[in-house]
Amino acid sequence: MSDASDCEQPPENTEQTETIPIVDLEPSLALPPPPPEDEWGPIPEHTNVNASRFSFSLYGIIPVILGIFSLLLLMLCGFFGYQYFQSVQESESKMKSFNQWNESFQNKEKKFIQVQKLLDQNKEILEKLQNQNKNMTEALQELKAKGGDGCGSPLSHWVQHRDHCYYQTMKTVSWSECSDLCVFWNATFLNTERSRLMCILKLLAVNQTWLGLSYKEKDNEWKWEDGSLPSGLKWRLPKPSMDFQGKCVYAGVHTVGIDNCTMSSSCLCEKPVCA
Incomplete structure (x- = not known):
């Protein structure tokens, strides 16, 4: 019995085992084939040290050049x-000077307008004086056209004005x-001043004659x-002072001035109208 039990075979495992193939995840790198022996060259005995030094010095010069360039740029x-x-x-x-010039120009423009107004006023006065002068000239020509007048012959160069005659x-002389x-x-x-003095000077057309x-x-x-003081001519004469010692007054058509009394000039004479 025991032999029979010992001879009993164990039960067979009916389960099938699955085999998993091992896959190489990393492909093997294919190494290039070595060159043939006949293409191998001789191994150089010495390496080129100068080339390595040149590349090193070149890398050192570039920052210096960039620094100099940056400095020049700054x-x-x-x-x-x-x-x-x-x-x-x-x-x-320039803008400040232009503003000042503009202000001065505006001020000059205002002054110019004022001067223009004064010129217009003076123009009217001048026209009136010209008309008066024209009338006086016509009256003088009428007197000269006569054969004679209260001052004598017209060829004697005497000029009558109202009740006196005048002559240059x-x-x-002095x-x-x-x-x-x-x-x-x-x-x-x-030797005396009358309101008609300026009219006389115009009628005679005097040229620097003593008064x-x-x-x-x-x-x-x-x-x-x-001994009388000048009135109508006072504004034409300088203020009296000791600097005018030996000075006398002369007159022209439109001027009154002073000069040394010893200077030679013509004289202005007067006399009453002949009866």
Whole structure:
């Protein structure tokens, strides 16, 4: 019995085992075949050390060049910045001067308008004076056209104005000799001022002739020979002072001035109208 039990075979395992094939996940790298022996060259005994040194020095020079270039760029930017700052300041100064010029121009424009108004007023006055002068000239021509008048022949160059006749001498003498020269013409040296004096000067068309007016040192005044003070001519004469010692007054058509009494000039004589 025991032998029979011992001879019993174990039960067979009916379960089938599944075999999993092992796959190589990483493909093997194919190595290139070695070159044939006949293509192998000789191994160099010495390597090129200079090439490695050159590449090393080149890498050291490049930063230096870049640094110099950056420095030059900064200097260039600073230069143009300074130029821009200077141009801005010049523009401000020019604008300031332009504003000042504009203000002065406006002021001049206002003054010009005022002067223009004064010129218009003076133009009207001048037209009136020209009309008066024209009337006086016509009256003088009528007197000269006559065969004779209260002052004598028209060829004697005497000019009548109201109740007096006036004459400018041809001979030139010093101021102190005018009285004697006028006596020669049966007249007197013009030694007083009348309101018609300026009209007489225009009628005679005198050219620097002595008047009976001089500086009196004793009184420190401009006075006529009769002792009267000038009125109509006062604004044409300088302020009296001791600097005018020996100075006398002469007159022209549109001027009144002073000169040394010793200078030679013509004299202005007057006499009453002949009856």
